[in-house]
Amino acid sequence: MHWFQKTIKLPVYKRGFHLITNIVLRELPEIQQIRTGLLHVFIQHTSASLTINENADSTVRSDFEAHFNRAVPEDAPYQHDYEGPDDMPAHIKASMLGSSVSIPITDGRLNLGTWQGIYLCEHRDEATPRKLVITVYGV
Amino acid sequence: MHWFQKTIKLPVYKRGFHLITNIVLRELPEIQQIRTGLLHVFIQHTSASLTINENADSTVRSDFEAHFNRAVPEDAPYQHDYEGPDDMPAHIKASMLGSSVSIPITDGRLNLGTWQGIYLCEHRDEATPRKLVITVYGV
């Protein structure tokens, strides 16, 4: 049984949805040592999130940004608005999408579907470098 | 420590929410060998998803379909619409609900609550057979 764990700091991404599959793979080449296992990616923030979606057409990612802005409007009557109108919507979007993804590992590679990629979902206007804790485990 | 992993192809389900707990259990009888562990079910698609909800009254599942159609309307101004008006809403619903569920295993059985079941959430009109990667691990 193998366990590998690493904290990485992502580059700053602007508000929106961004593919980060290659960054995760590059940071944990130990995935190749796992025949059967799982990858767990966790984001240590409450105004950014992780999800899995289409890795090809970039308009999927811009449509995501537009949809979540409509679904969680900045002009709703929030009490928590100390850091501006994007503050509370960022928290809500983060919980709608989630703070972790977990993906099977099979024969040394991530067993994603053909069209799947890992998205960093940056919900703040003033984005900062986000930290991920990546855990790989299996046999 | 045991690890079992299997890729299965589901039958085609029409657009909507469908209970698949029994299919998952039938495909991995090795769950019975685990005293303490976890089941991880992963869907290899970006326009279908997995969630856990009520396993009894079927109107919960039809109300889910109606709610998510209202929450993610097909007539919103999407850029990504190559495959029809249900294309982009399917991607958004998939990320709202998620691409995996994980459930504790206790004394050789899935430790779900009395009313919980696993749902396949099919978000496309022209549904295809969906593939799941099921991983069971524990002692």
Add this chain to the structure above:
Amino acid sequence: MHWFQKTIKLPVYKRGFHLITNIVLRELPEIQQIRTGLLHVFIQHTSASLTINENADSTVRSDFEAHFNRAVPEDAPYQHDYEGPDDMPAHIKASMLGSSVSIPITDGRLNLGTWQGIYLCEHRDEATPRKLVITVYGV
């Protein structure tokens, strides 16, 4: 490799979002024995859920309650309404937020970000004590 698993019954929380990180930590002190691992918390219900969000300002939690009440209105045309107008919205909110959270363990402690905490999301008016299955595993 260590595996610890425990079912706990939470006190009754009123409808809304509530921080339960300390309860989870108190119930599984075995986390301190894990150098590298994961914590999995699973809720055995379909009208309450778990998420991770800000652990400081309580208005984040009341704004969550207000947002999800707007996003999943009680006066929509639900078929499943046997237990009152909060019944079906509770099921939908539970699947939007999810039935489990998983968090890395590093050097004997939960590796949450500074501002992260675990929320119990109680979606029913007539709340009952909720059961969690907590699983800790790692080396």
